[in-house]
Amino acid sequence: MTVPTTHFVIFAALLFAIGAAGVLVRRSGISILLGIELMLNAANLALVAFGRQHGQLDAQVFVFFVMAVAAAEVAVGLALLVAIFRKQRSIDVDRLNVMRW
Amino acid sequence: MNPSDLAAIAPELLLVVMGAVLVLADAFVPALRPRFGAVAGASAVAAAVLRWTGPLPGAVWSGALVVDPLARFVDSYILVAVVLVAIIAGPYLARTAASYGEFYGLLLFSAVGAMVLAKADSLLVIFIGLELLLSISLYVLNAFHRDSGVSLEAGWKYLVVGAFASALLLFGIALLYGATGTFSLAATARVVAERPLAGNPLILAGLALALAGFGFKLALVPFHAWAPDVYQGSPTPVTAFLSVVPKGAMLVTLARVVAALAPQALTPKWLPLLATIAIASQVLGNLVAIAQRDVKRMLAYSGIAHMGYALVGIVAFGFDGLVGVLVYLAAYTVMNIAAFAVVSAFSESEDEPHLITDLAGQGWRRPFLSFTLALAMFSLAGIPPTVGFVAKFLVFRAAVNQGLAWLAVVGVLASFVSVFFYVRVVYYLYMKPLPQRAPAYLEPWPVRVVAGVCALAIVGLGIFPSWLLNAAETAAKTLLR
Numbered sequence: 270m271t272v273p274t275t276h277f278v279i280f281a282a283l284l285f286a287i288g289a290a291g292v293l294v295r296r297s298g299i300s301i302l303l304g305i306e307l308m309l310n311a312a313n314l315a316l317v318a319f320g321r322q323h324g325q326l327d328a329q330v331f332v333f334f335v336m337a338v339a340a341a342e343v344a345v346g347l348a349l350l351v352a353i354f355r356k357q358r359s360i361d362v363d364r365l366n367v368m369r370w
Numbered sequence: 371m372n373p374s375d376l377a378a379i380a381p382e383l384l385l386v387v388m389g390a391v392l393v394l395a396d397a398f399v400p401a402l403r404p405r406f407g408a409v410a411g412a413s414a415v416a417a418a419v420l421r422w423t424g425p426l427p428g429a430v431w432s433g434a435l436v437v438d439p440l441a442r443f444v445d446s447y448i449l450v451a452v453v454l455v456a457i458i459a460g461p462y463l464a465r466t467a468a469s470y471g472e473f474y475g476l477l478l479f480s481a482v483g484a485m486v487l488a489k490a491d492s493l494l495v496i497f498i499g500l501e502l503l504l505s506i507s508l509y510v511l512n513a514f515h516r517d518s519g520v521s522l523e524a525g526w527k528y529l530v531v532g533a534f535a536s537a538l539l540l541f542g543i544a545l546l547y548g549a550t551g552t553f554s555l556a557a558t559a560r561v562v563a564e565r566p567l568a569g570n571p572l573i574l575a576g577l578a579l580a581l582a583g584f585g586f587k588l589a590l591v592p593f594h595a596w597a598p599d600v601y602q603g604s605p606t607p608v609t610a611f612l613s614v615v616p617k618g619a620m621l622v623t624l625a626r627v628v629a630a631l632a633p634q635a636l637t638p639k640w641l642p643l644l645a646t647i648a649i650a651s652q653v654l655g656n657l658v659a660i661a662q663r664d665v666k667r668m669l670a671y672s673g674i675a676h677m678g679y680a681l682v683g684i685v686a687f688g689f690d691g692l693v694g695v696l697v698y699l700a701a702y703t704v705m706n707i708a709a710f711a712v713v714s715a716f717s718e719s720e721d722e723p724h725l726i727t728d729l730a731g732q733g734w735r736r737p738f739l740s741f742t743l744a745l746a747m748f749s750l751a752g753i754p755p756t757v758g759f760v761a762k763f764l765v766f767r768a769a770v771n772q773g774l775a776w777l778a779v780v781g782v783l784a785s786f787v788s789v790f791f792y793v794r795v796v797y798y799l800y801m802k803p804l805p806q807r808a809p810a811y812l813e814p815w816p817v818r819v820v821a822g823v824c825a826l827a828i829v830g831l832g833i834f835p836s837w838l839l840n841a842a843e844t845a846a847k848t849l850l851r
Contacts, residue, residue: 278548285541292534301530308537312544319548327553328544331494335540338502342533345509349526352516362530365523 277318284311298350298360302343309339378430378437381417381445382482388413389478396471403471407460410474414452414481421445433554435489436626440696443845444488444622447700451615451707452481454820458711459607461814466515466605473514477611480507484619493543493553496623500587501536504619508532508612512604524603528612531586531596539583545576559630577640580627587620590681591650594674598662601670602724606717609666610710613673618699621680625695628687629849645685645777651678652784660791664723665713668791669706672750675788676702679781683765686772689843689850694765696842701749701761701831708746708824712739715817726795731804736813742821744796749828751792752785757831757838764839 284307291304313332320328350360357364376383392406421442429436456474463473483503490496509532513525547553549572550561585593601609655675662668680702683695716732716739717724733740749758762785766778831838 274548278545281541281544285537288537289534292530298526305530305533305537308534309540312537312540315541315544316547319544319551322548323551325551327494328547331497331553334494334498334502338498338506338536341502341506342529345506346526346529346533349509349513349522349529352513353522353526356517356519356522362526365526 274322281311281315302346375430381420385478385482389475393475406471406474407456411453411456414449418449434492434495436491438848440845440848441489448484454707455611457816476507484615487619488622491555505532511608520603524600528600535583535586538579542576542579545572549573555630588677591654598667598670602666606714610707614703648678648681656784656788686769690768692846693842694768698761701757704824704827705746705749711820712743729798730802733799740799742825747792747795751789755832760835
């Protein structure tokens, strides 16, 4: 018995929503980066599930690229957080509010 | 892979190699740092020469990229923007004591991302070009003043919003793939033509998510909230770059996606939505820009409105609309870079806001740069005989020809509103007295050169638009065969 694609996609959509909620709700910079990782990996899961359904390897190749992108993004994001922490001794992003109109 | 595939992407390869050379040279021969800007500019010129002398084979790399006249048009204006930004960045980096060579390396990497994005014929390449190449380099460039609070804030905000947007786009891509079974835009067009997929929930959800991702990157309402902070906080040459290059490449990608899907039944459902976004961007961008006191924030809201105008050309999709979009991108590039070049010379410290009131009386003291800024403002407002007028005229005419006259009417009304805040800058420059303790602004020669080139382009292309128009028509023909 194989798990139907629908189950994977619903699961991926839930993961994606949890990640998006994390980005929007959490105030710690690290948690926001985690939320973004969750969103990207939810999309990966959907890609792999659809790839199996279509019997193609394209989607799995795509997933490797997404992993590389996610790694690069987190590297830059963490570097920014280190610089922000040095500046204001905190990674609470609510304190990034110098600019107002 | 065969040799002709490599020849087709020679300009991109050249820029990647030169970018890597600059980053390494920064680490190993720091004495050469003052020359990096010239090297980056020369690399961009060489890449442009390679693109114009090289082959245009169409689809290469198994259909992942399309090297066609449209790609050549977009490459040209991306590379012009790179050269201009590299020139104004020199005195700026020297003044703000951040003269690190990786600035130019990242600039070249980011330009390669935009060039790849503009050629993408596969959803995979769209994602890679957008995120890995174009955006990640820009996140670092935004936060380039790593001792400055506003610069770090701009970098962080752009990173979170950019990553969020590309995650939306990626999930959209996954759903589209689920429905069509292919990443290629050309194959997607065939699948959509054969099977009526318009009502397929996967396609609808996938397109909606992808549209949201595009909207974030283009700073269209309601995905625009990041733009003012990022524009204000980033180093001014970076703001100039990020206000024109990513948006231009994204718009052309959007045009390619619409061209792949539009002839089918998808169109009637999506065009009203795009039209609403275009109008909301024009109205909100222009109205909120009135309230701004900082020049860079004002230009951010003006940029939101301008992407709204350019989107009219996509809504009125067809040959005229695409020509309008391409001319709009070229016009927007020269007038925005002119404005930001002058602003980069008119600001003392990066952490301070660039207040419009600080421009008071500068018109008589700095005649050349002030005149360029005034010209850029008139062009952004769309007043003839500037290139901004030509661009607006073309997109609105395309809308009228497609039976969307109301869209053009709203656009013209929004332009009238925008005249107020653009002309206010000119008013401060020329009609206000110079304050007693006026800031001692610098006027370095590279900024004068860029201002002069942009001023010439604004007026020259405004009076003789046929050259630009012909180039845009040649480019547009390839997409709408």
